[in-house]
Each structure stands twice: as structure tokens, then as C-alpha cells.
């Protein structure tokens with residue numbers, strides 16, 4: 217197993233090209249410096265001056281301009297840092313961006329406060345004069361019942377860097393402080409890190425390597441559990457205080473309000489998956505155990521592939537053809553974006569020390585999407601890449617069609633375009649193979665990656681998170697032992713007697729950054745529910761379904777998640793789409809069992 221390189225040793229051709237945002241760090245600093253006086257003169261000009269609707273429109277226009285200038289500043293700093301958390305100059309730039317963001321927030325908080333003090337006819341007048349700000353005004357009105365006094369809003373905005381503190385601390389502990397060292401398996405010393413564990417070792421086909429890696433990984437996590445729990449507790453306290461101050465009944469209501477979603481949709485995902493998906497996934501776990509001849513099925517065995525030997529290796533260059541073929545159905549404009557992503561270095565493929573784990577796509581308004589991934593040369597990466605290109609395709613479309621206020625859709629919908637592309641990839645691979653072993657590999661990838669990841673891993677986070685927030689709503693603090701207990705309870709409930717929940721599994725809550733992003737975890741399964749229904753439509757109806765989907769992508773945040781799903785022909789106000797999704801997963805497990813019979817013949 218290779219030692220991780222430093223960022224300055226990697227092949228530049230496989231890194232993203234941030235000069236599309238700023239030519240250099242100096243240019244970035246210059247831009248950050250230039251914008252400060254602009255913000256200052258903006259607030260001097262408009263604060264306490266919104267006398268009539270035409271001035272208000274001008275003020276919103278100016279605000280929009282400032283936001284458009286700030287987006288690349290924030291994006292550049294974030295991307296620099298996520299490619300190497302340990303890079304001192306990236307840390308400095310990130311500090312600059314965050315300071316300017318805070319300054320912007322507090323200097324312009326008057327705009328919302330003052331507009332919300334106006335009467336309805338004033339706001340209507342803004343909408344008539346400037347129809348492009350219709351959604352902006354509607355969003356304001358939604359906030360109105362929870363808006364605080366102008367001075368309080370300003371003070372809160374000035375503290376925003378502090379409010380981001382827990383997340384930044386979490387990342388520092390996780391990516392800089394924890395040193396996993398090495399572990400031994402089969403008499404060999406093997407280097408361990410977050411990247412190595414999640415990218416390779418936790419799904420390693422050698423049982424001793426996999427289980428020993430899990431042991432060493434968990435032991436090291438345990439050393440940091442109290443710091444991490446205290447960091448998380450700060451995040452929770454801040455959310456609870458905000459919810460209380462603004463007059464929400466609970467933290468969950470407060471966080472769902474931002475998503476334009478009510479508790480029915482939220483609770484349904486968690487409850488129904490916990491009860492109805494679990495039996496199918498336990499059947500899948502039993503199949504893994506049988507095929508691999510394991511003595512018992514342990515928690516750390518769940519990520520193994522059904523048949524690792526059928527997983528082809530794939531280079532970055534080879535992935536392009538798969539991606540093109542699978543996503544071709546989305547049309548020329550979409551594919552053009554995909555190929556630009558390869559040709560113009562929108563994607564950071566390399567592996568290096570200090571790089572953020574997992575994969576993500578950032579789509580700064582006014583620029584193009586950027587994708588972070590750590591390429592392992594395994595076929596699964598085409599699913600990861602298809603997923604991230606799904607986010608890219610979403611914002612590539614939405615950013616072109618909508619203004620900076622309206623481009624982002626609700627978090628509830630965010631994972632639909634990405635998981636949709638995973639389904640398109642799977643359909644493509646299945647259609648083009650008659651080899652039962654490869655077919656089984658593809659179906660098991662859909663289960664073990666797409667559905668496992670989105671409907672099990674993230675859903676168990678969601679179920680755990682809901683328990684945590686119940687405590688928070690009771691004004692209780694959380695500590696590491698309590699978080700461990702809650703996490704273990706959820707895992708045990710889902711897997712029942714079919715999987716042994718090894719010591720260390722309860723620390724899984726330490727691994728996800730999602731808990732610093734509100735009610736994010738449950739949205740993966742919500743998005744995938746829409747994507748499952750949508751990909752079936754594309755398979756059955758072809759072009760008309762694709763056209764509907766592109767319209768949805770272009771709508772950005774101008775519609776609520778329920779409306780967006782409706783446009784895609786999916787009614788998420790009922791439990792039918794989720795029921796269908798769970799049945800579909802059941803069918804996939806049936807197919808895996810049948811293909812296994814056929815292969816073992």
C-alpha cells in the first residue's frame with residue numbers, strides 16, 4: 217500500500233485548475249481587499265435609506281452584485297483548503313475569506329431587517345418593478361415570523377465566524393491532529409489514514425486486513441472522542457439557541473424550515489427505511505457472509521463487495537468513455553459540460569496528505585463546477601464521478617438560468633440529480649453486459665454503493681441525529697458516551713441479529729461532517745427516492761422524461777422540493793415513491809441471490 221504524497225508532489229494534470237477563479241493567491245487577496253470598501257460604501261448608501269420601492273430595488277441589485285463578487289472569493293479559499301488542510305497559506309486565505317464573509321453579513325444585515333419592517337404593498341411594489349426578485353421577496357416573507365430586531369440580527373451576523381467554529385474545529389481534529397500511524401495484518405505493516413480506510417481498507421477483500429484496519433481505526437478515533445463530542449455539543453447548543461431565539465418550537469422545525477420541508481416528509485424517510493428497508497439489507501448481509509465464507513458477519517464486513525474479483529480497474533482516461541456513454545441520454549449540452557470537466561481540469565483526481573475525504577462538487581455562481589475525488593482506480597469510481605457530475609450538471613444548468621439568489625435548491629432535493637446519475641450509470645452497465653459475474657458486480661455496486669451509502673449509511677446517521685436533537689430539544693447536553701450509545705442503538709436496531717455490531721462501530725458518528733450542516737443526512741435517501749422514480753421514467757419513456765428532468769435542474773431554488781419532484785412526475789407528499797424504492801431494492805437483492813445461484817451453478 218502506497219504512502220500518501222504531499223500536495224506538491226502530485227501530478228498537476230490531475231488536479232483542478234483554480235486559476236479559473238483567480239489567477240493566483242495574490243489576485244485572490246487583491247479581490248478580497250478591493251471588496252471591503254465596496255461593502256462599506258454599499259451600507260453607507262442604503263442603510264436607513266430604503267424610502268421607496270425603487271431605491272429598494274436598487275439596493276437589492278447592489279446586494280446581488282456584492283454576492284456575485286464574494287462567491288469566487290469564498291470558493292477559491294475553500295477549494296484551496298480542501299485540497300490540503302495542512303497548507304499554511306491555504307489556511308490563511310481561508311481566514312481572509314471567512315473574515316470578509318462575516319463583514320459582508322453584518323454590514324448588509326440591515327437590508328433584510330429594513331425590508332421586513334415595510335408593509336406588504338411596499339414589498340409587492342418591489343416585485344412589480346423587478347420581477348426577477350420575486351423569489352427573493354418571497355423568501356424574505358417566509359423569514360418574517362422568525363426575524364429578530366435589526367440590532368440583534370446585526371450582532372448575530374458579526375458572530376458568524378464564531379458560529380462556524382465547531383465545524384472548523386471538527387475538521388482540524390479529523391484531518392490534521394489524528395495520526396492513524398500503521399497497523400499489522402498478515403505479518404505486514406500497513407499505513408492507515410482516513411483516506412486509506414474509507415477509500416480502500418474498509419472494503420478490503422482480505423478479512424484480516426479489513427478487520428484489523430477497523431480495529432486500529434476505531435482505537436485511534438476513540439482517543440479523540442471527547443474533543444469531538446464537545447465540538448459537536450457546541451454546534452448543537454448554537455442551533456438550539458438560534459431556534460429558541462427565533463421562536464421555533466424545536467431545533468428540527470428550525471432546520472427543516474430552511475429546507476422548505478415539513479416533519480412528515482422528514483420522519484417518513486427515517487421511519488419507513490428503518491422498518492421496511494432493513495429486512496432487505498439483512499438478506500444482503502447474509503448473502504455477503506455466505507459468498508465470502510465468513511464465520512460471522514461483523515459490522516466491519518458490511519462494505520465488502522460481493523465479488524471483488526469481478527471489479528475491473530479503471531484509469532481516469534478510461535472513465536471518460538463510461539461517463540459519456542452512461543450520461544449521453546442527458547443530451548449534447550450536458551455531455552459538453554462533462555467533457556469540459558475532463559479537458560479543462562474541473563476535477564481534482566489525485567490523492568494527497570491533508571486532502572478532504574470522500575468526494576464533493578462545488579459550483580460557485582458565475583464560474584464552473586469543481587469536483588474533488590480521490591481516484592482509487594477501481595471501477596466504483598465511475599459511480600462516484602457520475603454522482604458528482606450530477607451535482608455539476610444541476611448547478612451548471614441552474615446557475616445559467618437563475619440569479620444568484622435563486623440558483624440553489626433546497627437541501628431536500630440536492631442529492632436527487634447526483635443519485636440520478638448513479639442510476640443512469642448502473643442502467644448503462646447492465647444493458648451492455650451479458651456476463652453474469654459482471655452483472656452481479658454492477659447490481660451489488662448499486663446496492664453496496666448507491667443504496668447502501670444513501671439509504672443505509674446516511675439514513676442511520678439521520679436516525680441517530682434525530683435522537684440527538686430530541687435530547688437537545690429537552691435542553692440536555694451530549695457527551696461521547698451518550699453519542700456512542702445512541703449511535704449503537706440505531707445500528708443494532710437496523711441490523712438486528714444478522715450482523716454483529718463490533719466494539720468501535722458506535723464511534724461511526726465521529727466520521728461524518730454532515731452533522732455540521734443541519735439535517736443533511738436524511739436528504740440522501742429523499743433525493744435517491746426521487747432519482748429512483750425518475751431513472752425508471754427515463755428508462756421507460758426516454759426523451760420526454762429527460763426533458764422534464766432538465767427543466768427541473770434549470771429551476772434551481774425557485775420551487776420547493778415538493779414542486780420540483782412534482783415537475784419530475786414524482787409525488788413525494790405520499791409514501792408511494794419511497795415504498796417503490798424500497799421494493800426496487802428488494803428486487804435487486806432477489807436478482808443478486810439468483811445470479812449467485814447461477815454463478816455457483
Ligand SMILES: [Zn+2]
Nearest residue numbers: 603607631634
Ligand atoms: Zn452528493
